[in-house]
Amino acid sequence: MASPLVAPLSAPSVPSPLPPGNNHLSPHDIVTYFRCPQEMEIHRRQRESWRSGRPLGGILGAPGPGLLRSPLPPPPLDHLVVFQGRLDVFSGDTLIYEDPDERNLPILFPPAQNHAHAFLHDHAPLLHDPAWDLAGRPDLVIRRRDGSLVPVEYKETHLWERYHEVHGRVFDVIQALAECRLVEATWQVRPRMGIVYYGDTQGDGTREGWMEIPYGDRERGWLEHALTQIRKDPERRPVPSDHTCPTCEVNRDGLCPSAKFRYEGLRGAGPRPGAYGIPPWRGPGRFPSS
């Protein structure tokens, strides 16, 4: 039975409208597929329903039992480098892209080194890689003085606290790799690395830092494999776990019939009452059911 349209509690993570008929994947899709393929599938359908105004129809969730682990192996993680402090920006660096819809990005460059408006004058803010049919928006793209390009994903949190204890660095690494590919496809320059910059805005700034993620042949190969795996997976089965279900947005919105743990929220928010008529919480778990 078709369910009534209920807008997500927050805007989807990829706010640009998808061109009609385009089925491209986003960095966010890869991250959610890695967490739980069913989360990605429901989230995509939820987003499309929200954008189009059409009700969310059909059966939500794959038939059969859930998987014990993600069908996607983790990306290479052995050459990450983590730094404490404010992200290094030098006098010869320029900002060549900035997501115009991100309101809380840090101002790292003086106006003379900010050339992002030139790109956005001629291009849509959504970067699209037609070869791999990947689309998304890094927060920033920096051109270093040696000509190399670096996408930067900005997080308001700190690397080692709260949100990232739950979600883990691996999700940020996946996002950074996908953004490297978008930069490579857009500017025809292969980045050596992507950066995830943690601003620690909720703290006192003393735990600010960033992570450099190499984008070599191994990482690029992993990304290509991930996109192939997602596209060839017709089932997108759930991976219920105490790591993912308590922070899963489709669980929060009461859309997952396979949720094994109740939605806890990132900062202790309770579950949203059962939208769509599907209980947001079924079965036993770490926390006593209400």
Ligand code: SF4
């Ligand atoms: S609630 Fe759990 S099983 Fe359901 S989509 Fe989210 S992570 Fe997957």
